[in-house]
Amino acid sequence: MSRQAKNYSQAVPALTPSNGPAGNPDTKSRTICGMHPQFLFCGIGGLSQRSQIINLSENLSCTPGVNQAEAIGKSGYFADMALFTTSLNSGSNANCYYIGNGQEAVLIDAGLSCRETKKRMQRLGLPMEDVKAIFVSHEHSDHIRGLAGLAGKYQLPVYITPRTLQATKLSAGRFFHLPLLPGRPVQVGDLTVTAFPKWHDAADPQSFVVEGQGIRVGVFTDIGAPCEEVLRHFGSCHAAFLEANYDEKLLEEGTYPAFLKSRISSEHGHLSNQQALALFRVGRPAFMSHLFLAHLSQHNNCPQLVGQLFSHYAGQTEIIVASRFQETALYRIGHGAHAGQPAQVPATPQADYV
């Protein structure tokens, strides 16, 4: 298979560092978003940029299943237009989400090793050459463990906020990076990637919406509390990766120390199944075809339990529970006749990777 040579200066326009937020993290150490008591967690920074927390349980009592934000994402009928997406891994061990349009693709986070990322993409028939950039949500190691290796080996530009870059403690010279500015869209070929701040215990944590020809896929994980911005963006998406980290009862009755339980359930920790479900019920647009339940806790959640919980309210939306051990199928997200079906995967995976 022939591939065009990469030209990052054309594929990914640079942004000017002078427009970036001031870099002054209060993060003391890097950690996983995780749940194991042996790990310390980071300080909290950048709160001033995050939008107001909202109480979704109040909205549930007066809101039918489909939401007020529907108009944001309706941008016309595109019969043949689609994005393709998969979770290569999701959980406190590693996170990496692929979103592409068949020509170019981006990775949201790089928590898998370079070798494992390539292997899982290969199984889905996804050429690494299609990946044009990596976007980093925050510095916790389950989101950046493979970043330097992957970006270095494939010469991928990394979009990252200055404060997150500093908090990673990675040498800036190990990979080519560009400043990510919340609310300012980045064009990667025909894909548009927009970051916006979220509530989480990291220096400058961001969620993402990736748009291609009117189709939108959102990545909303590592969120301590739902806010106006996440609700607004969720309501614009045709598919979304939404954190459903823990079952409240399992967490409460589990063996984690009290400080960790309280960190997980705080507004700077993670979304519970019930919080995620409330966001889904209040914020889901009628055109959302797929919901990927993401970043499930290994010890405080159960894939079957959370899958059943959401299926009860799913309506026309297909519910997929993203695994912490393997990739999901590759899904086609679009308006065409095949929307809602896993995308075709070549019988023989392509093996012409660099």
Ligand SMILES: [Zn+2]
């Ligand atoms: Zn995290």
Ligand SMILES: [Zn+2]
């Ligand atoms: Zn995480």
